[in-house]
Amino acid sequence: MTVLFEFNVHALSSDKIRINYTHDPTDTALDIAKYLLTSISLPGTAIVPVITNIKWYDSSHRSVVLELSLSLTSGTNYSCQLTGIYAKSGEILNSITRNFT
Numbered sequence: 001m002t003v004l005f006e007f008n009v010h011a012l013s014s015d016k017i018r019i020n021y022t023h024d025p026t027d028t029a030l031d032i033a034k035y036l037l038t039s040i041s042l043p044g045t046a047i048v049p050v051i052t053n054i055k056w057y058d059s060s061h062r063s064v065v066l067e068l069s070l071s072l073t074s075g076t077n078y079s080c081q082l083t084g085i086y087a088k089s090g091e092i093l094n095s096i097t098r099n100f101t
Contacts, residue, residue, distance in 0.1 A: 011072040018065050
């Protein structure tokens with residue numbers, strides 16, 4: 001089943017956003033690679049960057065960092081859509097990390 005998630009996200013840097021989610025302990029990087037960023041925008045605009053890399057934020061495997069092909073303004077809140085294929089990690093994007101440095 002394909003599901004579209006829509007949420008606001010705070011840019012980690014000009015080309016990175018961080019997403020927290022609940023997961024199955026058996027998830028791998030291949031599981032999170034099933035997710036596709038369909039748009040990210042400021043009000044009144046629409047940009048569609050390509051995800052160039054996906055990696056775990058740290059060893060807890062509770063959040064991922066998406067590296068993007070287009071520059072964002074660090075510290076800016078964006079509206080974001082992500083298409084995901086439900087698998088064992090069905091609760092992905094349970095919460096979004098904000099205001100981190």
